[in-house]
Amino acid sequence: MYFSIMKSKPKLVDSAPSSVVVWRRYVDLHGAEKPLPPFALITSRGNSGSGSQKTKHFALVCRSDQELKLENGHAFDHHMYRNAGAKGGQVGASQVTALLTRDPSVAAGIAQYEINLRAKLTGSYWVRLTDPLPLSESQISLYNCAAAPSAVDWIEFVSDLRQRTSTRAEVGAQLGLF
Incomplete structure (x- = not known):
């Protein structure tokens, strides 16, 4: 899977959305709804193109054995x-x-x-995301200013953004998901 930096500026609705949501669950290829792994932070604008609240979104499922870095490719x-x-x-x-x-x-x-970034598609290649939670202005500010924390701090940060909806047992069970 190759990723390339966009040549054009993003649309205003994408760069300055009126609302932002964090996604908490996904539907796997067998149709079962599951919590996202504790390290996965997926956000999107909260409104669809027609202005209604988003209730679903899609994500590619990728992995890399190397640290992901944008580079000239x-x-x-x-x-x-x-x-x-x-x-x-x-x-x-x-x-x-x-x-x-x-x-x-x-x-x-x-x-x-x-090509500015490479990763391998894995699992079912894509999933349908569900269970969006709108982020507050303070959560969005925190998200925009997040530095590169340790793995433990990252999982805590993601959990805080999701408002601690997962139990520790779910978190442990999801570590091997991707």
């Missing part, structure tokens, strides 16, 4: 790829997430993007 020519699926449309300029397939009929051109 290899060139990536997005014209050589198409969106996976029946229509196979071109990669859009404002697409945030895409599952792509290589189009062998397109010759390499001038790459406009680069």
Whole structure:
């Protein structure tokens, strides 16, 4: 799985959302709803495009044996790829997430993007998130200013943002999830 820094500025609704939620649970590939692992912090804007409160969201499930760092990477020519699926449309300029397939009929051109981060898809590759909790202004400020804490401090920070809804038994059971 390759990640690339967006070329365009994010939309105002994404960079300054009117509300932010933290996601607490997910639905696995068998349809069972489970708590997110204690180390996983997933946030999003709290409103959908139509302005209604978000009740679901999706996340890619990835892993890396190395520390994740944004770096200058290899060139990536997005014209050589198409969106996976029946229509196979071109990669859009404002697409945030895409599952792509290589189009062998397109010759390499001038790459406009680069691969800035790599991870491996794992598990079911993606999950549907559920159980959003709106964050207060003070929680959002804390989240925006969070430094790189120790693993124990990180899990406590995530737990605080989720308002300690998981029991210690659930936390222990989830450590091996991903």
